[in-house]
Amino acid sequence: xxxxxxxxxxxxxxxxxxxxxxxxxxxxxxxxxxxxxxxxxxxxxxxxxxxxxxxxxxxxxxxxxxxxxxxxxxxxxxxxxxxxxxxxxxxxxxxxxxxxxxxxxxxxxxxxxxxxxxxxxxxxxxxxxxxxxxxxxxxxxxxxxxxxxx
Amino acid sequence: xxxxxxxxxxxxxxxxxxxxxxxxxxxxxxxxxxxxxxxxxxxxxxxxxxxxxxxxxxxxxxxxxxxxxxxxxxxxxxxxxxxxxxxxxxx
Numbered sequence: 001x002x003x004x005x006x007x008x009x010x011x012x013x014x015x016x017x018x019x020x021x022x023x024x025x026x027x028x029x030x031x032x033x034x035x036x037x038x039x040x041x042x043x044x045x046x047x048x049x050x051x052x053x054x055x056x057x058x059x060x061x062x063x064x065x066x067x068x069x070x071x072x073x074x075x076x077x078x079x080x081x082x083x084x085x086x087x088x089x090x091x092x093x094x095x096x097x098x099x100x101x102x103x104x105x106x107x108x109x110x111x112x113x114x115x116x117x118x119x120x121x122x123x124x125x126x127x128x129x130x131x132x133x134x135x136x137x138x139x140x141x142x143x144x145x146x147x148x149x150x
Numbered sequence: 151x152x153x154x155x156x157x158x159x160x161x162x163x164x165x166x167x168x169x170x171x172x173x174x175x176x177x178x179x180x181x182x183x184x185x186x187x188x189x190x191x192x193x194x195x196x197x198x199x200x201x202x203x204x205x206x207x208x209x210x211x212x213x214x215x216x217x218x219x220x221x222x223x224x225x226x227x228x229x230x231x232x233x234x235x236x237x238x239x240x241x
Binding site for chain 2: 034050051052053055056059060081092093113116117118119120121122123124125135136137138142
């Protein structure tokens, strides 16, 4: 059970090994990796700059993780979110959930991503190949996705 | 006079709110009557064009009191740190 905000890249296999190790009580591991799209709604994205609210972001990620743990029987979980300048194709967010049976791990991973996207204080600014930059606007579909867990 | 009491609060701004306000954080002396997020937004809008621009559409501005999300009707009487930011776009 852990959350992390970091500038560095993460290694999914290494994170999974470190989280689960040789545990015999884990029958299912779900990993979700979010990547920076090179093209978003027709806009070519060269760089994505991630800003966060140090202190609150981690606290909110912990609250989201605690909520998942209260809803599903998870043996382990990890949330990693990167900040700083990222390029198209870079990995930006990692969610790992582990449970005895697969349903809990699948559902909890989706819940964690939906809540991360709508509650954790991160903001993206995108810069196109021509050097134009703009703050990314929040999507209603993310709120709709998060609302189904209420 | 209790009515004249002020208290010191730290304000933080993120993303385009920071850019419009012109700084990331500041300490302010708040009058006691400024006791909710909505009242604070009104108070800030009297501080200059950057604030007017930042809070032009208050309905799209989100707030946190002491690192917890709150609604605009939330009390800030006991707040030490108040943050303003756009809807979040992580993940």
